[in-house]
Amino acid sequence: MDLKWKVNGWDTALTDRPMSEVNWLVLVLGAVVSMACTALIRFVAVKRGWLDRPGVARMGSRPVPRLGGLAMYIAFVITVLVARWPVDIDLLGLLVGATILVVLVLFDDIKGLRPRAKLSFQLLAAFVAILFGFRIDVISNPFGVGVLLLHIVVVIPFTLFWIAGMINAINFLDGLDGLAGGVVAIAAMVLVILSIRLGLPDVATLALALVAVILGFLPFNAYRASIIMGDAGSNFLGFTVAVLAIMGPAKIATAMLVLGVPILDVVWSIGRRLIRRQNIAERDVEHLHHRLWEAGLSQPVIVLMYCLLAGVLGAIALLVERVDKIYAFTGLAGLLLMLLVVLGRLPRRRKIPR
Numbered sequence: 001m002d003l004k005w006k007v008n009g010w011d012t013a014l015t016d017r018p019m020s021e022v023n024w025l026v027l028v029l030g031a032v033v034s035m036a037c038t039a040l041i042r043f044v045a046v047k048r049g050w051l052d053r054p055g056v057a058r059m060g061s062r063p064v065p066r067l068g069g070l071a072m073y074i075a076f077v078i079t080v081l082v083a084r085w086p087v088d089i090d091l092l093g094l095l096v097g098a099t100i101l102v103v104l105v106l107f108d109d110i111k112g113l114r115p116r117a118k119l120s121f122q123l124l125a126a127f128v129a130i131l132f133g134f135r136i137d138v139i140s141n142p143f144g145v146g147v148l149l150l151h152i153v154v155v156i157p158f159t160l161f162w163i164a165g166m167i168n169a170i171n172f173l174d175g176l177d178g179l180a181g182g183v184v185a186i187a188a189m190v191l192v193i194l195s196i197r198l199g200l201p202d203v204a205t206l207a208l209a210l211v212a213v214i215l216g217f218l219p220f221n222a223y224r225a226s227i228i229m230g231d232a233g234s235n236f237l238g239f240t241v242a243v244l245a246i247m248g249p250a251k252i253a254t255a256m257l258v259l260g261v262p263i264l265d266v267v268w269s270i271g272r273r274l275i276r277r278q279n280i281a282e283r284d285v286e287h288l289h290h291r292l293w294e295a296g297l298s299q300p301v302i303v304l305m306y307c308l309l310a311g312v313l314g315a316i317a318l319l320v321e322r323v324d325k326i327y328a329f330t331g332l333a334g335l336l337l338m339l340l341v342v343l344g345r346l347p348r349r350r351k352i353p354r
Contacts, residue, residue, distance in 0.1 A: 021201035022192075022208065023083045030212025034075035038220050041071045042227040050110055052228055064225055066109045068217055069233015073102045075213040076240070083205055093132025094206070094243050101125035101167075101239050102232050109230040118231065119164070125239055126163035134246045135159045162252070165266070166245075166259070167238035172269065173262040174234040175289055176299045177225040178218055182307045184237045185214040187258040190314035191244055194254055197318075203247045210240055223300045254317040258310055260332045261288065268336070288336070 045051070045065030052066040077095060084091055104121040107113060137155045150158065174180035188210040195204035214237070220227045229237075245255040256263060265288045272278075272286065292302045316328050 022196060023201075023205045024208070026079050026083045026205055026209040027212045027215075029082060030075055030079040030209045031216035033078050034072055034213040034216025035219070037071035037074050038068055038217050038227060041065075041067050042220065045227070052230065065227045066230035067106070067232065068221060068227040069109075069229035069231070069236050070102065070106060071227075072213045072217050072229065072233055073098065073236050075216060076209055076236075079209045079212060080206060083209065084202065089132060090134075090202075090247065091206070093129055093134060094240065096132065097125045097129040097243065098236055098239055100128055102236050105235045106230075106232045109232050118235075122164045122167045122235065122239075123160060126160045126167075126242075129163060129239075129243055129246075130156060130159055134243055136162060136246060136252065159246070162246075163239060163242040165263070166242035166255075167235050169259060169262040169266045170238035170241070171231060171234040172266055172287055173289070174229060174231075175287060176293070176303055177228070178222045179289060179303045179306055180234050180237065181214045181218050181221055181229065182303055183259065183262065183310045184241060185211050185218070186307060186310040186314055187241060187255060188214070188244070190254060190258050190317060191241075191251060193318060194251060195248060198248055200248050203244060206247075207244050210237075210244070223303070254314075257317040257328060257332075258314045260313055261306060261309060261336065264333050264336050288339070 042065050045067050050066055051063040053063050076098075080091060080095070081087065087095070101121060101124075104124075105113075105118060108118055135155050136159050137150050137152075170180055170184060173183060188207045191207040192204045192211065195201070195207060217229070221229065241255060241259070245251040269287060289302050289306070292305075293299065297305075313328070313332070320328065
C-alpha cells in the first residue's frame with residue numbers, strides 16, 4: 001500500500017520543481033570519494049587484521065577485510081554535505097541517525113556484539129530519526145480514495161518497525177559478494193526516478209548520492225571481493241533507504257516492491273525461527289540466496305538474478321498504481337514461497353560452513 005509522509009510539519013503537497021534542480025554532480029563525486037575511502041580503509045583493515053572469516057555470515061574461501069561500509073558512510077556524508085550545504089533539518093536527522101548506527105555497529109565489525117545489542121542500536125537510530133520528524137502517520141487507502149490518519153500510539157511503533165525491518169532485510173541480504181550493494185543501488189535509483197517525478201529534487205539528490213557511493217564500492221566488493229561492507233555497511237544502507245522512503249508520498253510502497261525479495265525473505269526467516277524457537281536476530285544459512293547457492297548456482301549468477309528481479313520490480317513500481325503494487329507484491333510472495341518449497345526438496349550440491 002502507498003504511504004504518505006509528514007516530515008517536520010511538511011505536508012504532502014507536491015511541487016513542480018524541475019529535474020534540472022537535481023544535483024547530478026553527486027554521482028561522480030560520491031563514486032570517486034567512495035573508491036578512495038574504500039581503498040584506504042581496505043589497506044588499514046589488512047594492516048590491523050580486521051578480517052572477516054568465511055562462515056555463516058559470509059560465503060567465501062578466504063578471509064577478506066571488513067569495514068567497507070565505513071567507506072560508503074564517509075563518502076555519503078562528504079557528498080551530501082557538499083551537495084546540500086547548508087544542512088537542513090531533514091538532512092541533519094538522516095546524518096545523525098546514520099552516524100549513531102554506524103559508529104555503534106562498527107564495534108560489531110571489529111569486536112563482535114550480541115544480536116540483541118545490534119537490534120537495540122537499530123531501534124535507537126530509528127528513534128532518533130523519529131525525533132527529527134521522520135514518521136509514517138498517514139496511510140493512503142490502497143483500494144480507493146482518501147487516507148487513513150494513524151493515531152500517535154501507532155505512528156511511533158509503525159515507523160520503528162519500518163526502519164528496523166528495512167535495516168535487517170538488507171543486513172540478512174548481505175551474504176554474497178556484491179549482492180546487498182547491487183540490490184540497494186537499484187532500489188535507490190528507483191527512488192531517484194520517483195522523486196524526480198514527484199517534484200522532490202532534494203530527495204532525489206540524496207538517493208543519487210547513495211547510488212554513487214555504492215557504485216564506488218562495488219568494484220572492490222564484486223565476486224571474489226577484496227573487501228566487504230560488514231554489518232556497519234548493511235545497517236547504513238538499510239537505514240538510509242528506509243528514511244529516504246519516508247521523505248515522500250508513495251515511496252514506501254515502491255521500496256517495499258523493489259526490495260520485495262529481501263523483505264519477504266526476512267519474514268520467512270523470522271517465521272521459521274519462531275516455529276523452531278530460535279533467536280530471530282542471529283544469522284543462519286537458510287536464506288534464499290543460501291538455498292540457491294547450495295542448489296548449485298554460482299555467486300555471480302545469484303547476484304545477477306537478484307539485481308535483474310529488483311530492476312523488473314522497480315519498473316513495475318514506477319509504472320503501476322497502488323492497487324497493482326499490492327497485487328504484484330502478493331504475487332511475488334507466492335512465487336517466493338513456491339521457490340523455497342522446491343529448493344527445500346532439492347538435494348544440496350554444496351554445504352555452507354556452519
